[in-house]
Amino acid sequence: MERFARLLTDLIYTRSRISKLALLADYLRTAPDPDRGWALAGLTGELSFPSIRAGIVRDLIRERVDPVLFALSRDFVGDTAETVSLLWPAPPGPVPPSPAVSEAVALLSAATRATAKPVLAGLLDRLDEDGRFALLKLATGALRIGVSARLAKTAFAQTFSVPLDDVEEIWYALRPPYTDLFSWACGAAEKPDITSRPVFRPFMLANPLEDGVLDLADYAAEWKWDGIRIQIVHASGETRLFSRGGEDITASFPDIARAFAHEGVLDGELLVRGGAQGGEAGGAASFNALQQRLGRKVVPANLQAEYPAFVRLYDVLFDRGEDLRRLPWSDRRVRLETLVSQLNPGAFDISALIEAGDFDELADLRAAARATDIEGLMLKRRDSPYEAGRKAGLWYKWKREPLTADCVMMYAQRGSGKRSSFYSDYTFGCWTAPESEGGVLLPVGKAYSGFTDEELRWLDGFVRRHTVNRFGPVREVEKTLVLEVAFDAVNPSTRHKSGIAMRFPRISRIRRDKPASEADEIRTLRRMIASDPGSAAASTEVRPGD
Amino acid sequence: MLASPKTPRWIRAEREGIHLPTTDWWIDPSRPAANALVTHGHADHARGGHGQVWATGATRDIIELRYGALTGGRGLDYNEPVDIGDCITATFLPAGHVLGSAQILLERQGERIIVTGDYKRRPDPTCAPFQPTPCDILITEATFALPIFTHPPIEREIARLLAAREANPQRSILIGAYALGKAQRVIAELRRAGYHETIWLHGAMVAMCELYQRHGIELGPLALVSEASRDALKGQIIVCPPSSLNSAWARRLPDPVNAMASGWMRVRQRAVQRNVELPLIISDHCDWNELTGTILELSPEETWITHGREDALLHWCALHQLRARALDLVGREEDDTG
Numbered sequence: 001m002e003r004f005a006r007l008l009t010d011l012i013y014t015r016s017r018i019s020k021l022a023l024l025a026d027y028l029r030t031a032p033d034p035d036r037g038w039a040l041a042g043l044t045g046e047l048s049f050p051s052i053r054a055g056i057v058r059d060l061i062r063e064r065v066d067p068v069l070f071a072l073s074r075d076f077v078g079d080t081a082e083t084v085s086l087l088w089p090a091p092p093g094p095v096p097p098s099p100a101v102s103e104a105v106a107l108l109s110a111a112t113r114a115t116a117k118p119v120l121a122g123l124l125d126r127l128d129e130d131g132r133f134a135l136l137k138l139a140t141g142a143l144r145i146g147v148s149a150r151l152a153k154t155a156f157a158q159t160f161s162v163p164l165d166d167v168e169e170i171w172y173a174l175r176p177p178y179t180d181l182f183s184w185a186c187g188a189a190e191k192p193d194i195t196s197r198p199v200f201r202p203f204m205l206a207n208p209l210e211d212g213v214l215d216l217a218d219y220a221a222e223w224k225w226d227g228i229r230i231q232i233v234h235a236s237g238e239t240r241l242f243s244r245g246g247e248d249i250t251a252s253f254p255d256i257a258r259a260f261a262h263e264g265v266l267d268g269e270l271l272v273r274g275g276a277q278g279g280e281a282g283g284a285a286s287f288n289a290l291q292q293r294l295g296r297k298v299v300p301a302n303l304q305a306e307y308p309a310f311v312r313l314y315d316v317l318f319d320r321g322e323d324l325r326r327l328p329w330s331d332r333r334v335r336l337e338t339l340v341s342q343l344n345p346g347a348f349d350i351s352a353l354i355e356a357g358d359f360d361e362l363a364d365l366r367a368a369a370r371a372t373d374i375e376g377l378m379l380k381r382r383d384s385p386y387e388a389g390r391k392a393g394l395w396y397k398w399k400r401e402p403l404t405a406d407c408v409m410m411y412a413q414r415g416s417g418k419r420s421s422f423y424s425d426y427t428f429g430c431w432t433a434p435e436s437e438g439g440v441l442l443p444v445g446k447a448y449s450g451f452t453d454e455e456l457r458w459l460d461g462f463v464r465r466h467t468v469n470r471f472g473p474v475r476e477v478e479k480t481l482v483l484e485v486a487f488d489a490v491n492p493s494t495r496h497k498s499g500i501a502m503r504f505p506r507i508s509r510i511r512r513d514k515p516a517s518e519a520d521e522i523r524t525l526r527r528m529i530a531s532d533p534g535s536a537a538a539s540t541e542v543r544p545g546d
Numbered sequence: 547m548l549a550s551p552k553t554p555r556w557i558r559a560e561r562e563g564i565h566l567p568t569t570d571w572w573i574d575p576s577r578p579a580a581n582a583l584v585t586h587g588h589a590d591h592a593r594g595g596h597g598q599v600w601a602t603g604a605t606r607d608i609i610e611l612r613y614g615a616l617t618g619g620r621g622l623d624y625n626e627p628v629d630i631g632d633c634i635t636a637t638f639l640p641a642g643h644v645l646g647s648a649q650i651l652l653e654r655q656g657e658r659i660i661v662t663g664d665y666k667r668r669p670d671p672t673c674a675p676f677q678p679t680p681c682d683i684l685i686t687e688a689t690f691a692l693p694i695f696t697h698p699p700i701e702r703e704i705a706r707l708l709a710a711r712e713a714n715p716q717r718s719i720l721i722g723a724y725a726l727g728k729a730q731r732v733i734a735e736l737r738r739a740g741y742h743e744t745i746w747l748h749g750a751m752v753a754m755c756e757l758y759q760r761h762g763i764e765l766g767p768l769a770l771v772s773e774a775s776r777d778a779l780k781g782q783i784i785v786c787p788p789s790s791l792n793s794a795w796a797r798r799l800p801d802p803v804n805a806m807a808s809g810w811m812r813v814r815q816r817a818v819q820r821n822v823e824l825p826l827i828i829s830d831h832c833d834w835n836e837l838t839g840t841i842l843e844l845s846p847e848e849t850w851i852t853h854g855r856e857d858a859l860l861h862w863c864a865l866h867q868l869r870a871r872a873l874d875l876v877g878r879e880e881d882d883t884g
Contacts, residue, residue, distance in 0.1 A: 013818065013825065014823065
């Protein structure tokens with residue numbers, strides 16, 4: 001554990017991406033098996049120990065340190081794992097040998113609810129401060145040390161000189177400690193064959209259409225539906241649904257899973273039947289309706305009936321074992337049209353193409369869509385292969401008004417009147433550059449409306465639980481919560497360090513699903529300054545439903 | 547609950563400082579006062595504009611360096627009692643914080659009150675060690691009064707610093723250290739660890755280092771960064787004010803490893819927020835165990851807690867059935883002197 005602990009500590013104090021990659025490479029190259037595999041799992045967020053809950057860590061420390069002194073310390077440090085690592089009293093007597101990462105993982109995995117506390121305490125007793133910090137970060141999930149899963153995979157690919165796309169492709173079929181991945185990367189084995197397994201394939205994503213006009217001879221247009229982007233996979237008799245991040249959400253949508261038994265991999269938007277998007281029969285409800293179905297491990301039948309889910313299909317990646325991803329979009333579209341006709345129409349339809357004579361006509365259609373909950377338009381290059389990630393020039397999202405941006409909550413203040421005692425005024429920021437390149441957050445605005453009372457209670461709780469600093473009445477929070485902010489315009493401002501000011505900003509959505517590192521950059525907002533809100537240039541980077 | 551203790555009528559805690567109303571003397575007043583007893587030279591304790599300033603000779607030298615010549619008052623030796631009126635005697639005792647730093651023992655008709663100012667209990671080659679003195683009321687600082695703050699041995703931190711230098715021969719090691727006290731202590735500890743090469747200084751550090759040297763503190767060979775070429779600074783140790791880390795000034799150094807010497811470096815995010823790569827937990831204040839240990843050792847009837855995390859220390863006193871109260875002094879916030 002010492003080496004892994006040192007790696008985490010070094011990574012925390014390292015800003016530059018190159019230096020982080022070098023630290024990761026050094027560890028991945030030289031740490032023993034299977035420790036390095038478990039470490040890679042921790043760094044990519046693939047480890048979870050269901051019986052080690054955050055409450056257990058707090059209980060353990062409260063048994064050893066006065067609870068008020070712990071609370072004051074936690075409040076100051078702003079991170080439970082770090083606070084506990086600093087406060088944990090060293091046991092009397094000689095220090096027992098520190099556990100290897102693999103031993104710690106084995107013990108934590110084997111722990112039950114009943115044994116979780118003694119197991120965790122036993123491990124903490126065998127570690128120094130940095131070791132305790134690393135263990136608690138591993139044991140309780142999110143490391144939050146400024147290393148994304150993507151960066152860790154990039155480091156792996158660079159270390160062993162294998163293509164990053166190959167790593168991404170097989171990643172979701174493999175399980176920690178990734179022995180087969182290391183064997184392949186080190187040249188000791190073939191690349192694992194995943195074609196017959198129901199696993200997630202990385203999504204193709206769109207870039208925001210910022211300016212310019214596209215030729216509709218080259219690009220096909222579709223509505224940008226406001227649900228959640230999903231991948232549905234059927235292989236070897238099993239069906240799985242994956243969210244944009246590759247999370248298995250099959251359990252939340254058993255109705256959809258049951259309705260799909262075609263061997264293949266499809267890409268689409270998960271929606272709930274309703275009238276907000278599309279109106280007439282075959283329409284979809286607003287995103288809020290879909291939220292009733294999200295995040296559930298068990299879905300009662302009445303909920304399935306009240307909020308019937310369906311998938312509006314965008315693309316096909318595999319059809320009966322045939323990989324279609326290198327085909328042009330137009331060929332895949334033909335295959336998808338054939339395929340969808342064989343599927344249960346209650347659970348699947350196809351995202352219709354929008355017929356427009358030219359780009360101006362398309363812009364008019366987009367403007368007319370404002371009255372509905374449709375998010376905007378997608379424009380897909382007709383000859384584009386299905387490429388993982390966000391490749392330039394292939395797919396664009398062209399969102400409707402209002403302008404929105406994904407921002408990170410930075411500070412909160414109590415409101416007044418009805419909202420007194422609630423932290424209801426939020427200052428949020430955007431990145432000066434991608435976080436992985438050393439960008440920092442600068443405030444871009446402040447909002448105190450747009451949420452429901454229920455959301456306010458949740459936001460207030462978030463502020464209280466994640467305060468890292470107090471400046472009089474202002475609380476600084478952990479920079480982890482993404483807020484989708486809607487606003488009417490962006491104006492240049494000399495009063496703000498970010499150089500911009502938003503007009504009528506309001507919280508349009510709490511984006512618990514989005515990591516802070518994926519929030520928008522200030523330059524995205526700056527580009528909106530000159531643009532007329534009604535023009536084609538006024539689109540903005542946003543949601544994952546692209 | 548403990549009974550409300552009797553407070554001597556000749557001392558008051560005001561927002562602007564500790565006040566002795568019967569003689570109109572102030573201790574470390576935050577606004578100009580006619581008569582000021584000053585514990586040490588840090589800006590949150592020693593301000594300009596007072597009438598007569600009584601302080602140790604070194605502290606008066608520091609104040610004159612920062613604010614210009616003092617017109618009134620006198621320099622005092624440690625353990626030299628002086629009468630300040632109304633039968634009150636003030637005695638300056640070593641506090642171990644920085645050069646010249648003192649606790650002030652106030653005595654009147656058998657009542658003994660100690661104002662610690664800032665203090666630490668660890669050995670420091672640049673100042674006289676804290677002199678524990680029994681008292682009825684202890685007025686203590688609480689800068690690092692949370693149990694997370696346990697300062698490691700300074701030898702460990704100096705060793706980490708020297709190891710970082712060894713590991714980065716192409717880079718300079720830039721240490722952000724407060725110009726009064728921390729900088730000289732880091733330099734003196736480097737010398738004690740056997741590092742005898744030139745240590746390079748930001749211009750803002752020079753006058754205070756010279757003052758220390760005039761007071762007999764050995765700092766070894768020092769030179770100005772501006773006198774060295776960029777290449778000559780590779781593998782060299784440079785000391786600058788914390789505010790100069792990441793500044794335009796630092797950009798001409800060869801790829802500096804940002805280090806910072808402060809008790810706050812104990813918390814990772816504090817270091818990250820300041821873009822510090824090499825956090826050195828070196829503090830001129832007591833850590834939690836030293837603060838609580840001092841209260842137990844001196845065993846005052848009552849403890850008054852000044853700036854810092856007073857809520858935690860107050861709670862600890864309550865847990866240990868010790869009388870305590872928090873003072874609300876202005877201008878004593880978390881700062882780089884930590």
